[in-house]
Amino acid sequence: MIRKAFVMTVYPDKHEEYEKRHNDIWPEMVEELRKHGASNYSIFLDKHTSQLFGYIEVADEETWRKMDSTEINQKWWAFMEPVMETHSDNSPVSRGLKEVFHMD
Structure with missing residues (x-):
């Protein structure tokens, strides 16, 4: 597996809506992600900066x-x-x- 990490920005007044949309993610979107080799996908929010930190593993x-x-x-x-x-x-x-450290 290839580990990937990235940052994005959600609008400060849209934190709850962003989370809601991901809580209700479309099943066909999840299916397509898996079809394209994605697994162990997480997105975290820093409410102070509105930055999103994403982590995904791809085949x-x-x-x-x-x-x-x-x-x-x-x-x-x-x-x-x-x-x-x-x-x-x-x-x-x-x-x-860029990954600078990893421990299993």
């Missing part, structure tokens, strides 16, 4: 990269656009983080 980079272009992912990005910082294509503004 391989090539399969994972294909997730962005799926119809359900595009629909999810459009659904999430009102509550977080996004690019013009509705993809989340996200910065990958």
Whole structure:
């Protein structure tokens, strides 16, 4: 498995809505994530900074990269656009983080 971590930003007044939307994540979105090799996926919120910290494990980079272009992912990005910082294509503004330590 490949461990990936990233940060994003939710709007300060949308913390609860962001969490609600993820609590009610569409089953077809979860299915597509798994189909593209995702597992052990978590997102954490720092309420003081409105920063989101995401962690996911993927089976391989090539399969994972294909997730962005799926119809359900595009629909999810459009659904999430009102509550977080996004690019013009509705993809989340996200910065990958470099792993500097890991312990099993």
